[in-house]
Amino acid sequence: MKLLVTGGAGYIGSVVAAQLVEAGHEVTVLDDLSTGHADAVPAGARFVHRSITEVGDALDGVEGVLHFAAKSLVGESVEKPGLYWAHNLGGTLALLDAMRSHGVSRIVFSSTAATYGEPERSPILESDPTRPTNPYGASKLAVDTALTAYAGLHGLGAVSLRYFNVAGAYTAADGRVLRERHTVETHLIPNVLKVATGERESVSVFGTDYPTADGTCVRDYIHVADLARAHLLALSACTQGEHKIYNLGSGTGFSVQEVIEVCREVTGHPVPAVVGPRRAGDPAVLVASSDKIQQELGWKAERASIRDIVADAWNALTR
Numbered sequence: 001m002k003l004l005v006t007g008g009a010g011y012i013g014s015v016v017a018a019q020l021v022e023a024g025h026e027v028t029v030l031d032d033l034s035t036g037h038a039d040a041v042p043a044g045a046r047f048v049h050r051s052i053t054e055v056g057d058a059l060d061g062v063e064g065v066l067h068f069a070a071k072s073l074v075g076e077s078v079e080k081p082g083l084y085w086a087h088n089l090g091g092t093l094a095l096l097d098a099m100r101s102h103g104v105s106r107i108v109f110s111s112t113a114a115t116y117g118e119p120e121r122s123p124i125l126e127s128d129p130t131r132p133t134n135p136y137g138a139s140k141l142a143v144d145t146a147l148t149a150y151a152g153l154h155g156l157g158a159v160s161l162r163y164f165n166v167a168g169a170y171t172a173a174d175g176r177v178l179r180e181r182h183t184v185e186t187h188l189i190p191n192v193l194k195v196a197t198g199e200r201e202s203v204s205v206f207g208t209d210y211p212t213a214d215g216t217c218v219r220d221y222i223h224v225a226d227l228a229r230a231h232l233l234a235l236s237a238c239t240q241g242e243h244k245i246y247n248l249g250s251g252t253g254f255s256v257q258e259v260i261e262v263c264r265e266v267t268g269h270p271v272p273a274v275v276g277p278r279r280a281g282d283p284a285v286l287v288a289s290s291d292k293i294q295q296e297l298g299w300k301a302e303r304a305s306i307r308d309i310v311a312d313a314w315n316a317l318t319r
Contacts, residue, residue, distance in 0.1 A: 008036075011178070018173070019232060021045055109159070
């Protein structure tokens with residue numbers, strides 16, 4: 001198939017683009033490089049340096065879109081909500097209208113489990129209430145709502161994938177290692193590993209008085225290679241006139257303290273941790289159920305070991 005990957009120079013988008021090329025698809029990557037890296041675009045893919053609001057002829061002949069282009073920092077979304085609504089929702093609406101103009105009727109959307117907000121239970125099911133607690137999650141939920149409307153009104157075939165924490169690295173067929181390279185890093189695993197490399201003095205732990213086994217927050221982690229594979233399966237699941245939503249996760253939660261301990265074991269570094277107060281809005285446990293996508297598409301996390309995920313990220317950082 002001829003496919004367009006928006007945001008395909010970013011961490012997750014580049015891994016998906018690489019897997020698509022390796023599967024024999026004709027891939028165009030569109031990215032404005034505001035957070036992505038041109039050298040992450042896989043060999044064999046065409047690169048278009050452009051915003052999704054100006055997608056234009058990049059859609060010529062395209063049969064499906066995998067959409068990753070989004071602003072994704074929760075804190076920034078609170079400080080600059082207009083930016084997130086304009087880019088995440090406004091940009092996606094512009095993309096959807098351009099798709100209609102070019103006769104492209106298939107899209108896989110990189111959504112987020114942040115759409116659920118404070119969950120009523122864990123693991124979270126797709127049928128659970130969506131009550132996002134920040135503009136980032138709200139803007140992603142608004143896109144999901146738009147996809148449902150476009151599916152019903154215009155026959156769009158759409159799949160949204162919702163997930164929490166992604167980590168690990170992927171070695172592409174051309175030998176390049178694709179890993180997290182965020183200018184502003186907010187994720188736990190890369191920040192802990194930065195302590196081991198000497199880029200940071202310590203890692204922050206926000207709260208140790210949660211109702212969990214060790215008092216720290218519990219989160220769901222998924223390996224980036226598993227996540228990318230789910231996007232390829234979702235592409236084949238796009239059905240005209242339907243918008244499907246699937247959660248993705250390992251099915252197991254790991255506490256902040258557990259992740260730090262695993263990082264210490266993998267790196268051989270003591271990794272000093274500084275305990276601070278809870279962050280507002282941090283739920284004690286966030287774990288997504290992947291039962292629906294496993295039953296319908298046959299997907300499950302193959303690399304669910306937190307040690308394997310950390311080891312992959314560490315090896316990519318130090319090779």
